[in-house]
Amino acid sequence: MDNVQLKQDIIDYSKEIGIDKIGFASADVFSELKERLRTQQSLGYQSGFEKGSIEERTEPERLLPEAKSIISIALAYPSRIKNAPKSSKDERRGVFCRASWGVDYHVVLREKLEKLNTFIKEKIPGASNKVMVDTGELSDRAVAERAGIGFSGKNTAIITPEFGSYVYLGELITNIPFVPDKPLADGCGSCTKCLDACPTGALVQGGQLNAQKCLAFQTQTKGFLDDEYRSKIGNFIYGFDTCQVVCPYNKNVDFHLHEELEPDPDVAKPKLKPMLRMSNREFKKTFGHIAGSWRGKKPLQRNALIALAHYRDESAVDEIIEVMNNDVRPVIRGTAAWALGKIGTDEAYRAIRKAMTKEEDEQVIVEMEKGLCFQQESSAR
Template sequence: MNVTDLQTELILYAKSIGVDKIGFTTASPFIELKNRLRRQQELGYQSGFEEPDIEKRTEPLQLLEQAESIIAIALAYPSKMKDAPLGKKGERRGIFCRASWGVDYHVAVRERLQLIEAWLRERVPDVKIKSMVDTGELSDRAVAERAGVGWSAKNCSIITPEFGSYVYLGELITNVPFAPDQPMEDECGECRLCIDVCPTGAIVEGGQLNAQRCIAFLTQTKGFLPDEFRGKIGNRLYGCDTCQTVCPKNKGKANWIHEEFTPDPELAKPLLEPLLTISNKEFKAKFGHVSGSWRGKKPIQRNAILALAHFKEQQAVPELLEVMKKDERPVIRGTAAWALGKIGGQGVREALLAAKEREQDMEVLVEIDKGLALLTEIE
């Protein structure tokens, strides 16, 4: 079979296994990306979660000898939730970002890539392949952009005309010389809504993100959240969708396509208080299949405490007092102390002062003092 026919058949096969978009590009180096990544590194804008070796991120031949082309795929995920529960006084809820609704996308995208891999191996005896999704060396967005899947938007997402930016991306490097697709024209135009409404000013300019200020990144950190961001994360437990939800190109893109990505409303918008005392076993059983669980329960619990403070949820005070008193983890104890100062209420000052007497951890003591100072402002 010649390469043109193989490519045509592969596109049809990809659609049949639930791939919403497929594109092809060469395996030549990503020169512009290399320069951009070096600049990001110099400015200290990286998250630390990405592959540190810029050469590996931008030179496909370093990842696969004889690489000729890269296949990029995209799967659309929902932007809207049916029957979303409403939080109310006494029953406050947090929210996971849309990319963490339904089954973990790493699993879903990897399954499709493995099927494509098997399909190619059947038809090309000496085929060489390396596939990856999100945690691989290559930049998913740079590959998708060059393969014509969508354009690279000001909010640092890939926007597709059909599904907006609500797409999961993956790619497969191969030694098969597929014909490359044309990159898409940038359609952001003069719009800068995503830059203007970013809660922390993380989008420095169109296409440039300071990951250290991005709420999506901050919700995944395990230490104390810096003070300046505590009032900004609202009730977000994992991730942030603001720069997507305000985007005009996402208007009307519900994307109820794949059953596996349909959110369970009670998991996507869970009650906050039960999260404070959830065990590791319970957390894994309940949230283990969603991508937002990858850092474990600690960041989620810390964010749940901050969300209760955001709501000034008086009913959570007894639970927070218990957490401050008994939790073994300094970050959780300290965040609870800060939250109690933010919420206030009967007996809180006495409890904070008592905690100050018994606490041994210096960082927690700092948070207790912050809580007492906040309490003074309320009173």
């Protein structure tokens, strides 16, 4: 079959199944990316969540030996919640970043890509394809940039002319040699709004991210959150997207094109206190369908405690004391003690002192001491 016609047929079919953007790229080695990844590795800037070796992440033929082309797709997601619930003094809420609203995008994109895969194989029975979404070895953003989906912004996100950076990305490697699309020109110019807004300096320079300092990464860690980040995540339960919000390309961008990606207001902005006592079953029922659940409930409960401390929510003191006294997980007990100190009521300080007489975990005791330090600081003012 004529590959030019096949390419157009794939483009037409992609629209039928609700793919918002599609582009075609060569399967050549991503040489520039390979050098960047080596630099990131040497500097200790990687998150540790990356899959595969640098070679596997930059050489498509290692993933599909007969690779000739890569098809990149993008789906736009909403940036605003319709009828978003508001926090009240006695019922504070956290928030998931926009990329975790609606059904887990890995599931949604994989379904679209599998349909493309089936369509191509029906047209070309000998086609060999490999589907990947985020958790695959290839860099979705590098592929999308080469395929002309968008340009790589200074905030390291792919920015599309139509949807800003509020897009999910996925790709399909194939042995069919398609004519590649042209990459877009860089559109950031002299703008540095994302760099200026990054609260931790994780955006080292335009296009370079120290993932270890990125708050989106920090919200997903499972241990104690470092002190320097606790005051900066605010009420974020999962992820952090300020570097996208401030981008001029995202101003007034809000697309609601896919029902499955629509946020449930009470899931995207959950009440914080109920999260503290959630069972595994309740957690899976409430959050199991969204991308932000992949690390389990412990990081999210830890972040919920920090958010309650951020609000200095005195109505939560009794429940946080209960967590500090009875939770079997040291990270949660210790963060609860720290949060109590941050909230700073007399009852909270008394509870920390009492709990310290029974606590055996050294790290938890350190957190209790930090909590009590807030009282000393308050008295010194």
